[in-house]
């Protein structure tokens with residue numbers, strides 16, 4: 305912030321209004337950088353995994369969902385092929401889609417999800433998502449749990465899923 309300290313003392317910013325606006329701008333920058341620190345993301349080669357999150361589950365629930373965004377900054381497509389976590393017996397890749405009868409249904413995608421070169425895929429409510437099946441304990445709001453994502457080319461990376469409130473829908477804490 306030394307730039308702003310200097311800017312504030314420069315004669316250019318003589319009026320109170322000018323000083324206040326420079327100070328506000330400095331605060332804004334400070335807030336923006338803090339926000340970047342709070343957003344959680346993970347990197348694996350050319351892949352960026354943004355804000356993995358889940359929802360708290362009621363007692364006795366057998367499944368929990370996982371959401372995140374995978375961005376591929378490389379020139380080759382990759383594919384999310386599997387997920388593993390200690391919170392559940394297994395984890396599956398699912399998709400919400402409308403079936404032949406016009407009913408919204410979840411289906412498991414055995415072949416995984418391609419992450420196109422220079423593109424991104426959002427795992428989010430109503431779309432692709434991760435399903436943690438056979439939960440060993442309830443997933444609690446405010447906690448985090450680890451999950452390992454395996455990609456066909458990039459390999460494996462362990463990320464942390466932040467648990468949101470029951471019925472909560474974090475839209476985008478990650479800034480992209």
Ligand SMILES: [Cu+2]
Pocket residue numbers: 398399410433434435
């Ligand atoms: Cu599902």
